Amino acid sequence: MPPNTASDILSESTRPLITQDKFQELIKGGDKVFIYESKVYKVNNFIEKHPGGSAAIASALGRDVTDEIRSMHPPKVYEKMINLYYLGDYMPDISTRKLATKPKKTQQKTEQxxxxxxxxxxxxxxxxxxxxxxxxxxxxxxxxEDSKAQQDLDNMKIREAYRSLEQEIHSRGLFECNYYKYAKEGCRYTTLLFLSLWFTLHGTQTWHYMAGAAFMAAFWHQLVFTAHDAGHNGITGKVEIDHIIGVIIADFIGGLSIGWWKHSHNVHHIVTNHPEHDPDIQHLPFFAITNKFFNNLYSTYHKRVLPFDAAARFFVSYQHYLYYLVLSFGRFNLHRLSFMYLLTEKNVRNRKLELSGITVFFIWFGTLLSYLPTWKIRVAYVFVSYMLTFPLHVQITLSHFGMSTEDKGPNESFPAKMLRTTMDVDCPEWLDWFHGGLQYQAVHHLFPRIPRHNLRECVPLVRQFCKDVGLHYYMYNFSTGNGVVLGGLKSVADQVTFMKEVAKNNAEIWSGEKHHTH
Structure with missing residues (x-):
């Protein structure tokens, strides 16, 4: 029997070897296995208990996820806990590979x-x-074969440089949370909430109430950044404590499920911008960032087909015009997704606590609305406070909607995939508060556990890393980034329009031939 606990792990000389063929047999047999640090782990009994959600592990099965595990988890997870699921040492099939080496430079021209x-x-x-x-x-x-071998060598170089970069960031203390920055943010949150309540409860004119709604939107917008930190265990570094912080902020104050966010967001970090797997780019019928969505893709996250039907064809045809309008309704959709997750998903962590938190949110927010003088003002207050959070949804989509959605297979290195599918947004330091420090999404995707207040300091290090290993680092200012996204949306929309024109012309030709025949 293979070892199942740390105490059962055999010595180096007697550890079971799992060949590439054996690894594939385990996958075909339904076992939940992955590779970490050249070792195979079997998580059949753990996948549903995973604190980050079962979908996150499901998206990582059947391949080497060493860098993904190291980036998403604190050391105690991948140094101790993971050994509970050790199965054997992985031995890849290298019999047909050749090491690609560059020819030595000579005075004579090398003949082909x-x-x-x-x-x-x-x-x-x-x-x-x-x-x-x-x-x-x-x-x-x-x-x-030479090309594959060279790709393996390039990936090895990237991975080694990535590990060195991680050590450099550690040595600079950038994985440590700066609680002083949270104290400053706490003052900002308190100010925004106070202004919202003051205008709402003491207002005498309609514009007073709308100002209160606007400040409430700003309060929610800013508070989400800290909920994001809690979801990544980036505040205290302790899973249980950060989860409770996330529940208080997201559920009790914002009316949204932190559990749903972690369930989908962890998958997004592993399979970024993959049309079939990444829920953060699966927004039909309203958006399609690649023509791959024209093919009625099956979503492995939602476990259903994403139909490219008449509604999708209509909205996608105009998506570059509707982008900001649709995103302004994003908060309403987050309520829907939260309830769907809490009421239908199996094995939800702290389900009752989260449902209680969202109930408390609707009670306090409903009570606040009751102080407004008329139903028209109450409805307007809801729409203004909800729709003015749209900058947050723009910020969330900006870093990915205009980037590559190509699938380069399981052999692509984690850093290369993150940098290919993610852009950073450049801005003056005094504007960091507006973006929450999360405008550096490429850096964040490389190292999700780095506190967002430290991401700016990591930018020069990541830029040098990209220069050393030959990867491209995408960074645009906010307006250019919006232009890139709108340009990408328009490109896909134009393809839908072209398809409609072709279908229309074919229909006219067929109709003409039929009439001529008769």
Missing amino acids: PVLELSWEGGMSVKAYDDAIEDLHKHHAKDLV
């Missing part, structure tokens, strides 16, 4: 290899042509 084949007596022309084709195929196979 020449494919040669001698004519054999009695050989037909067809047989000779077939032999030539086989030789070319064999040579092409060698080139492919």
Whole structure:
């Protein structure tokens, strides 16, 4: 039997080896396995108990997720707890791989290899042509193998540099939370809430009430950044404490489920911008950031087909015009998603606490609305306070909607994938409060546990890392970033319009031919 606990792990010389073929057999047999630090772990009995949600582990199964685990979890998880699920050491199949090496520079020009084949007596022309084709195929196979080997070496270089970057950030103390910054933010939150309540409860004119609604929107907008930190265990570093902080902020004060957010957001961090797996880009019928959504994709997160139906074709055709309008209704949608998660998802952590928190939210917010003089003003107050949170939804989508959605397979390194699918937003330091410090999403995706107040200091280090390993670091200012997103949305919308025109022309041609036949 394979070892199941840390005490059962065998010595180096007697540990069971799991070959690539055996690993694939485990997957086909339904076992929940992944690779971490060249070791195989089986989490059949843990996947539903995972504090970050079962979907996060499900999206990581069947591949090497060393960097994903290290980036998303504190050391005690991947140094001790993970050993409870150790199965054996992973031995990849390297028998057909070649190490790609660069040729040494010489004074003479290097000749390209020449494919040669001698004519054999009695050989037909067809047989000779077939032999030539086989030789070319064999040579092409060698080139492919060399290319894969070079890719492996490049990935190894990136991973080693990524680990060095992590150590450098650790040595600078940038993984440590700056509680002074939270004290300053607490003063801002208190001020915004006070202004909202003052205008709402002491107002005498309609604009007073609308000002109160606007300040409430600003209060929610700012508070979400701290809820985000709690969801990533980036405040105290202790899962239980940070989770309670997240519940208080998100559920009791904001009326949204922190459990739902963690359930979807952890998946987003692992399979960023993958059309079939990342829930943060699955927004049909309103948005499609790639034409891959035209094919009625199956969402592995939502466990259903995302239909590209008539409604989707209409909204996506105009998505670059509707972008900001649709996002202004984002907070209403978050309520819907929160209730769907808490009422339908299995194994929800602290389900009763979260439902109680959201109930408390509707009680206090409903009581606040009751102080307003008329129903029209109450309805207007709800819409203004909810819809003016739209900058937050723009900030959330900005870093990904205009980026690559290509699937480069399981062999792409984690840092390369994060930097390919995420952009940073450049802004003056005095504007960090507006973005919550989370405008550096590329840095955040590389190291999710770094407190957001320290992300700016990591930017030069990440930029140098990208220069050293040959990766591109995308950073635009806020207006340019919006232009990139709108341009991407328009490109997809134009393809829908083109498809409609083709269908219309085909229908006219078919109708004309039918009329001519009759």
